[in-house]
Amino acid sequence: DTAVSQTPKYLVTQMGNDKSIKCEQNLGHDTMYWYKQDSKKFLKIMFSYNNKELIINETVPNRFSPKSPDKAHLNLHINSLELGDSAVYFCASSSGRMNTEAFFGQGTRLTVV
Amino acid sequence: GNSVTQMEGPVTLSEEAFLTINCTYTATGYPSLFWYVQYPGEGLQLLLKATKADDKGSNKGFEATYRKETTSFHLEKGSVQVSDSAVYFCALVGDSWGKLQFGAGTQVVVTP
Numbered sequence: 001d002t003a004v005s006q007t008p009k010y011l012v013t014q015m016g017n018d019k020s021i022k023c024e025q026n027l028g029h030d031t032m033y034w035y036k037q038d039s040k041k042f043l044k045i046m047f048s049y050n051n052k053e054l055i056i057n058e059t060v061p062n063r064f065s066p067k068s069p070d071k072a073h074l075n076l077h078i079n080s081l082e083l084g085d086s087a088v089y090f091c092a093s094s095s096g097r098m099n100t101e102a103f104f105g106q107g108t109r110l111t112v113v
Numbered sequence: 114g115n116s117v118t119q120m121e122g123p124v125t126l127s128e129e130a131f132l133t134i135n136c137t138y139t140a141t142g143y144p145s146l147f148w149y150v151q152y153p154g155e156g157l158q159l160l161l162k163a164t165k166a167d168d169k170g171s172n173k174g175f176e177a178t179y180r181k182e183t184t185s186f187h188l189e190k191g192s193v194q195v196s197d198s199a200v201y202f203c204a205l206v207g208d209s210w211g212k213l214q215f216g217a218g219t220q221v222v223v224t225p
Contacts, residue, residue, distance in 0.1 A: 004156075031211055041151075041200055043215040055210050090156060094211040099145045099164040102213060104156040 003027050006091045006105035013081055014113055021076045021108045023091030029103075031055075031096035032074040034066060037088040037107070046089075049074055050096055081112045115140040115207040119216035122200075126193055126223050134188040134219045136177075136203035144207035146170075146179050146186040151200045151218070160188075160201070193223045 006023040013019050025032060033056075034046040048056035049068040063079045074091060088109050094102040119136040126132060138144065148160040148170070161170030166181035175190045186203060203216040 033212070035213075041218040041220075043157075043202065043213075043218070045212055048210055048212060050210060056212055092157075092213075096209075096211045098206045098209070098211065099162075100211065101147060101159040101162055102211060104149075104158070106156045 004091055004093055004103050004105040006089075006108055008108060009106060010109050010111075012111045012113065015081055015083060017081050018077070018079045019081060019110070020078070021089055021091075021110075023074045023076075023105055025072055025091075025093040025103070027093055027103060029093040029095055030071055031094050032068065032071070033092040033094075033102065034074065034076050035090040035092060035104075037090060039087070043090070047074075047076075078110075081110075083112050086110055086112045115144065115205060115214045117203050117205055117214055117216035119201075119203045119219055121217070122220035124219060124221045126221070128195055128223055128225055129192045130223075132188070132190045132193045132197070132221065134201055134203070134221070136186045136188065136216060138184050138186065138203075138205050140184075140205055140207040142207060143181075144205040146177075147204045147206070147213070148175070148177055148186070148188050149202045149204060149215075151202065153199070157202065193221070195223045195225055197221060198223045 047066040088107045091105040092102040145164040149157040161172040163170040163179035
């Protein structure tokens with residue numbers, strides 16, 4: 001049973017389209033995250049939710065909108081996709097405490113053409 | 114703000130060589146420190162962690178010690194294998210909600 005699963009694994013789309021990435025965790029964690037990994041492998045947090053409430057919102061364009069229907073799910077919707085949005089997007093979950101690790105999904109490779 | 118600096122790669126080694134990847138951090142307070150590994154085409158996996166000064170994390174032959182005096186968390190392995198080829202990330206959690214601050218990642222290539 002996969003602990004953190006995200007779909008799709010690959011997403012190729014045209015500029016200007018709207019797309020969504022879904023994430024689910026079965027670890028019973030209260031906190032979920034979206035991270036973006038750029039072409040140089042650099043990882044940066046985008047958003048975090050704790051028990052369906054947005055708690056971290058880094059400097060991300062308004063075209064990115066996360067939604068958490070319940071604490072086991074965190075989705076990412078992206079409007080009006082741009083070439084620069086091409087990246088790998090990782091979902092993660094944790095207990096939210098400082099001394100515990102996060103568990104990551106396999107990533108969604110988004111390519112905007 | 115918090116930050117993590119780790120040595121640039123790629124690091125290329127022969128099998129059975131000794132591996133060190135340097136990692137230093139800047140943080141207020143007492144962060145928790147982590148090493149994550151990313152194998153090709155996969156997500157990140159926790160390799161080891163240390164949550165207070167002088168703690169040593171270890172897993173799969175890898176070790177790292179939380180050194181507060183030098184603000185460092187260097188990763189070491191005594192004898193690498195081809196299967197250790199991956200990208201290694203040093204990271205810290207310095208505030209609430211478990212937000213990870215990552216270093217730039219170090220690619221390690223082990224040749225037979």
